[in-house]
Amino acid sequence: MLNLFKPRPTSYAVRLSDTETTFTVKRGESLLSSALSAGIKWPFKCKVGSCGTCKCKLIDGKIKAQLDFGYVLDMSEIQDGYILACQSILKSDIQVSVNLTK
């Protein structure tokens, strides 16, 4: 109950496990748009959650999915922690793994 009155962070930190790169994501912004703003060459195509190009693996932390990932990702991918960066809003600091060479 008291958590309701705790001030929420205005941004969260993201660490890319493969490159040790870090950047911040403002509350309410998507992981993809913040990564692109930070100059990271994150693969993407549609930005609306339909192509799957921006998928990455959530290693640690919490996100809130804006659309159902089940249309684009397989069940096994979802169970393995894969998420769509363009449809992910952060709920904590996170660590992700993404293939930036796609």
Add this chain to the structure above:
Amino acid sequence: MKFYVNARYLIVPFMSLIAIAGILIGGSFAWVGVALFGLNTIIDTLTKNIHLPADFDETGESYGIKGFQYAVMFLMLPVFIVLQLVLAYRIFQYTSLTPIETAAFLGVSYEVGTSGLNLIGATLSSGLWAGLGIIYGHELSHNKKEGFFVSRLIMALSGASHFTYAHVYNHHLDLGHEDDAATAPRGRNIYAHAWLSHMGQSRFSYNLEKERLSKRGSSALHFDNRWILGYLYSLPSIVLFVWAGGLIGVAALFSVWVIANFLLEALNFMGHYGLIRTEGAVEHRHSWDNDSVFTSWFFIEIGRQCDHHVRGETYFWELDDVEGPNYGIGYFSLFVLTLIPPLFKAYVQKHLDNWDEKYASSEEKVIAAQFS
């Protein structure tokens, strides 16, 4: 500046309320929604040469207030529900043979009962303004979960809840390609497109659900099938109109749905007619912009298709002119042309020729040549 930027997108909410008031007042006022549509066509045509860029402050931040714009879009759901309720109320009066007489409420006189002719006016008004709900259904389909659900409900009022999924997972991905039902190939007219696009998107939405459920090991006939659920969201409208007027009620609701879906498909038709995309990412050249001032404000920038399809995550008030293919006139004016296919064909040809020459890639030119 903030007030100006946010208030200019209130034309549809304001006019929707006028259309509702017209049906409630009754008599020839039931036609107000139709008259407004005509008036808008005139304004749009007269202002076709005014094109304004999006407004940003000196730091590059938009003047749009997200909380306000979202509140308006969410509030449009009850507005469209009320639009159906007032039409049902008039149908009930007509079928129960309520005598036509004048009464007053808070000093405003209105007509109790309705003639058949004015009921047609009320039905046409409802259809046209329900159809304009598309602009909110569309914008909310691209945003957070809550917005996505409201989008589904708004579209369900027009029997088109499948649109929300088909738009995101089909149209945005396959734009300009034959796999996208919403992209009209060269030579198709708006009437054929309205049917083919509607059915194609619904079929896509069904197959999308079937595939999603099969990944979970479930059958397509499942309570979580969102294609089925979408049509179930339309059930309250059907029950309301059957109750209000039996067969006449069903005919009126069917008319509203046909008009609303025709407008939805007209927007798809105008947004991408004849454009071609081969493999690769969607680029500005794969959409037509319609960004004359009245179209921009009225349709909450849905006419900035070139920017929207490249930055699908961007709020409508931040979309801008990206110097993509542009018809040069607004949606209302172009819509009138599309209704007369030979006229539209003659008008659009020079724009297609220009697209082939200036925008198309070499692969796209090869496909374009097959159409000519």
